Amino acid sequence: MTMTTTAPAPIVAGHPLLGSMIDLLNDPLAAYLRARRDHGDVVRFRAGPPGLRSDVYAVFSAEGAQQVLATRAANFRKDNVFYEELRQSVGNGLLTSQDDAYLRQRRLVQPLFTRRRVNGYAQQVAEEAVALAAGWREVPGGTVELVGEMHRFALHVVGRILFGTDVGKAFEVIERTLPPLQEYSLKRGFSPIKAPRTWPTPANRRATRLQAELYALCDGIIDNRRDRHDRDDLVTLLVHAENAEDGSLDADELREQVLIFLLAGHETTATALAFALHLLARHPEEQRRVRDEVDRVLGGPGGRAPTAEDMEALPYLTMVLKEAMRLYPSAPVIGRRSVADAEVDGVRIPAGADLLVSPWVTQRHPGYWPDPDRFDPTRFTPEAEAGRPRYAWFPFGGGPRACIGQHLSMLESVLGLAVLLREFEFEDAEAGEVPVGAGITLMAKGPARARIAPRG
Numbered sequence: 001m002t003m004t005t006t007a008p009a010p011i012v013a014g015h016p017l018l019g020s021m022i023d024l025l026n027d028p029l030a031a032y033l034r035a036r037r038d039h040g041d042v043v044r045f046r047a048g049p050p051g052l053r054s055d056v057y058a059v060f061s062a063e064g065a066q067q068v069l070a071t072r073a074a075n076f077r078k079d080n081v082f083y084e085e086l087r088q089s090v091g092n093g094l095l096t097s098q099d100d101a102y103l104r105q106r107r108l109v110q111p112l113f114t115r116r117r118v119n120g121y122a123q124q125v126a127e128e129a130v131a132l133a134a135g136w137r138e139v140p141g142g143t144v145e146l147v148g149e150m151h152r153f154a155l156h157v158v159g160r161i162l163f164g165t166d167v168g169k170a171f172e173v174i175e176r177t178l179p180p181l182q183e184y185s186l187k188r189g190f191s192p193i194k195a196p197r198t199w200p201t202p203a204n205r206r207a208t209r210l211q212a213e214l215y216a217l218c219d220g221i222i223d224n225r226r227d228r229h230d231r232d233d234l235v236t237l238l239v240h241a242e243n244a245e246d247g248s249l250d251a252d253e254l255r256e257q258v259l260i261f262l263l264a265g266h267e268t269t270a271t272a273l274a275f276a277l278h279l280l281a282r283h284p285e286e287q288r289r290v291r292d293e294v295d296r297v298l299g300g301p302g303g304r305a306p307t308a309e310d311m312e313a314l315p316y317l318t319m320v321l322k323e324a325m326r327l328y329p330s331a332p333v334i335g336r337r338s339v340a341d342a343e344v345d346g347v348r349i350p351a352g353a354d355l356l357v358s359p360w361v362t363q364r365h366p367g368y369w370p371d372p373d374r375f376d377p378t379r380f381t382p383e384a385e386a387g388r389p390r391y392a393w394f395p396f397g398g399g400p401r402a403c404i405g406q407h408l409s410m411l412e413s414v415l416g417l418a419v420l421l422r423e424f425e426f427e428d429a430e431a432g433e434v435p436v437g438a439g440i441t442l443m444a445k446g447p448a449r450a451r452i453a454p455r456g
Contacts, residue, residue, distance in 0.1 A: 006348040009044040009057055021047035028438050029332060032361045036060040042347035057338075057355035062368060062389035064345040065357040068336060069391070070399030072344075076336035078401075080354055082189040082440070083335070088197060089185045089211065091256030094404060095264050102401075104246045109257060109404065112237050118408045119308035120232070121161050125412050126305040128157050129419035136424065137454050143429055146274040146448040154270035155262075157412055162261060163221055164233030173217045177210040178262060186439050218255045234261065261405070267441045268330040268396075269409045273416055274448055276324035278434060279375050281426035281450045286377060290317050294422045301423055301456030306415045314414055317421075319377040321413050322393070327375065329395040332360035332442050359395055360438070368392040427451040 012035045014020035023031040024047055035043045041061035046053050059068055068076045078098055087096045094105050111117070132153050136144060152175075159174060160167045184207045188194050195201050197208075225231065225239040238257055242248035249257065280287040297313045298304055311318070335356045342349045349355060364372040368388055369379065378384065385393075396403040403409070429449040437443045 006343045006346055009042050009347045010039040011044050011046055012039055014046065017049055019046040019048060019053060029360050029436070032058060032060070032358050033364065036361050036365070042345050055353065057349055057353050059344055059355060059357045060361045060365065061345050062362055062365070062391040065362055065391040065394060066389070066398065067344050068355070068357050069334070069394070069397060069401065072342060073399045073401065075339045075342050076355070077339060079337040080335045085185040085189045086440070089181045089207070090259040090263055091252070093256040093260030095260045105249070105253065105257065106404070107243065108241045108246050108249060109238070112234060112241065113404050113408065115407055118411060121408065122306070122308040122411060122415060124160050125157055125415045126307070126419065128153060128160065129416045130305065133419055133423040136452055139452070142453065143449055143451050146277050146450055147444045150274040150277070151266065151270040153416065154266040154273065154412065158262060158265040162234045162258060164231050164236070170217055170221065173213060174262060177214040181207060181210055181214070182263065182440055214259070215255060218258045219251070222251070222254050222258070264403070265405055265408070268403070269412050271328060271330040271442050272321060272325050272409065272413050274444070275328035276321050276413070276417060277420070277426055277450060278428070278448045279324050279327070280320065280421070281428040283375055286320065286375070287421070287426060290320055291421050293317060294418050298418060298422055303422060306418045308411060310418070311411065311414050314418060316377065317417060318414055319380040321410070321417065322380040323375060323377045325395040326363045326369070326379070326393055328436065328442060329359035329363060330441050331395065331397065332438050333358050334397060362391065363393055363395070365392070422455070424452040424454055427453070
């Protein structure tokens, strides 16, 4: 009988004293790409000085990602420090919860994200896109910064879907409190030594004040919905969501779901929109092909508003969006912790190990993507997609923890892009790729400016 044994993960070469710490702090995405190229699809990073070193395993193959996120998901939990910091800042909602709490929340929330329910939000998406386009026609100099503009657009959309007619009073508070709370959580996640949140440091006191203001906003809007059944915004639906097995969400759970939807619901979509427009601005032939398709469906500049039914009539636009999400995934790294000893891609992963899978690396893996850095929407024809492993492309995660809002994100992105491309021509104003880094989500390290010319 032949016995098979698992191999240890190769250790990524680093600094003699600090290991890979400097590389992971300065440019983790580049460090991951180099590690796959030099050491293979499962590697081990060692970071920190002797005596204080920590190990992180990284899995880069599509098959390995599927094992971690799907087929062996029960062994890989959201127990790492970054998820814990997010829990402390915005609560234990669907993004951060685990075990029975997660399953209960998912059962209560899932009915609110059916395709039919989500398609009902198409009108709000289209109206926000038309309003954005009207504002862009008044932009001095005809230049816009795509990352900031798409973040504001996506936040307006998700805020309107969540809060309905109360969205106006919510925006000022959300835009002032949510970004610094994210930054605070990220810094604490990266810090090897951090003061307890209860200590009255300036950063802790500011975060506590911002969190209290954001919580108060959400609690007030939620309380206003308890005796109302005449609204169809997501907060109202959450307040009245219940089933025989799980009951309903309590006050803290409601607030936590709202905050997670605000955080995750606009970051992912904003990144996809910004980089899709950035790539099209740099590839005028692809932009013309998409615009011709949009004009045929919506009637050219000033045409009708797009609907959910138009998504199927815009296949090339959808392919462009998927290719943008391949090159610039909103979640470039997904972290987990191993519960028990495991084997991934033939490599040993010990119990208690921190590990990550990386859409950033897997979606640029030359084993699945020829000439992987090239922008090529035809990679997403049905025939091409059928010929690749399932987890060669996973910008929404996968398995039982796949993003519950992925259809909403696609709806918002396709309809929003359709309106903007119908109304404007885009030209790159940066003459190069926008540098990016890894935070809680993919972060642009510089502006993504585009010159816009109104059509018609």
